[in-house]
Amino acid sequence: MSQSESPRAWRSVLERIEADLLEGLLGPGDRLPGERDLAAKLGVGRSSVREALRVLESMGLVRTASGSGPNAGAMIVAAPQGGMATLLRLQLAGQGFPFADVVATRAVLESSVVESLAQAFRDGVGPELAETERLLAAMDADDLEPDDFLALDARFHLSLAEASGNVVVAAVMAGLRTAIESYGRQGAAVAADWPALVSDLRAQHAAVIAAVRAGEPELAREQIRSHITGFYARTHLTGVERSAADA
Amino acid sequence: MSQSESPRAWRSVLERIEADLLEGLLGPGDRLPGERDLAAKLGVGRSSVREALRVLESMGLVRTASGSGPNAGAMIVAAPQGGMATLLRLQLAGQGFPFADVVATRAVLESSVVESLAQAFRDGVGPELAETERLLAAMDADDLEPDDFLALDARFHLSLAEASGNVVVAAVMAGLRTAIESYGRQGAAVAADWPALVSDLRAQHAAVIAAVRAGEPELAREQIRSHITGFYARTHLTGVERSAADA
């Protein structure tokens, strides 16, 4: 036992697993040993192993399942969006992240996404956008509840990020959006003039896509920015627009 | 016992604390009850409380300390950078985030930062940048080891993000940088032609700051982008430049 060090048994478990990940000994789809085996192998208690697994789970790196068989146990997955959403949501709740900064960051990332997409179309290598178009069409339905519309809207924005091909940007964007929505402030304000709002949103979405397909990076960028900042200025009634505009 | 609900005792603890945070019952600087008290109050075991606290700690929301007195116990803090760095590092290790996408995202965010700063200077409301200038001067020393230079460089970039005032962007940027460095691949490549590299980096930093102070958003944006993508293209010898360039 080279157990000369001391602090944080659970951290040593985390570091060991991270090292195995970097080493390539563990990868997406692989299953970790059972908690009891892992504890014995690493010379720590089972509870310490569990605490480390809990961190990995909350970060979106492992998925655990009870029972037996091929689906049981802790499996390495790559689900960054869940972990990112949890982190951003908690930091927002704990006042580590001001609401305005979260919205502003979303605007920054989405601007980059649509700029990149528009540039790709200008270069003649634009992606399919089939999923994006499908969501756009679904949002045209007349009988949508606000919650349903907003769910489609979220997937629309996410589909743009995924089309741009950068999974880090997509994960952060999805997390920011989730964090914003879990704040749950918009309900009342949204109801104020819903028909007019949804109509504007549809037009803005269409304009963004048109700019992207036309290969106009600067135009797409400005349109998505005003789309996002405008939405939160309209529904949250805070000083969001000021902070969002200068980021 | 109103224990009709379900799985994940530790998750119920997490949700309770998050709810208290949103409610304002808990905020930065406040201390949580002891683990034993919390367990009794929420009707769960102490180990479940600990698992929830471990998640909060890894997300940068609480800081725990043993012993007694005013500094002991679990305190609510707002340390988003630590949690963000952990998440990004783990996702990078677990192949959830391709290296190229991490670098590209850093380029996106830093471009936005310097653009925003340059715009502020153009509008005559530019911040002090005292810390930034100090770091820039420190990097001019001739006897710096590569590690020391890179540490100053990291703080330089972070100081820009902080000057822009968006803590979310600053936290993500710091996390991205930490994740990149923990990958630890650059050592060898950096040593190749260190004097020339450090000279170029100094010139690029100076050019970025000059563009910011001159109030040239587009120029600053392009310079920081080429600074970042150029550095990783030069030191990592991967296909980074391609993916980084189109983001």
Next chain:
DNA sequence: CGAGGTAGTGTGGTCAGACCATAGGTCGAA
């Protein structure tokens, strides 16, 4: 009377053991 050491107390950190719920696998009976 003051200074310094010492026992006390409460905190997180860890471990061991036990029990439960679940879900797949196994094997025997119809």
Next chain:
DNA sequence: TTCGACCTATGGTCTGACCACACTACCTCG
């Protein structure tokens, strides 16, 4: 052959115990 009951391995949870640590209070000694 088929289908049911049992078996087993897994994570999920709880309890109780002990340790290390740091502050507090008190007590002793100069």
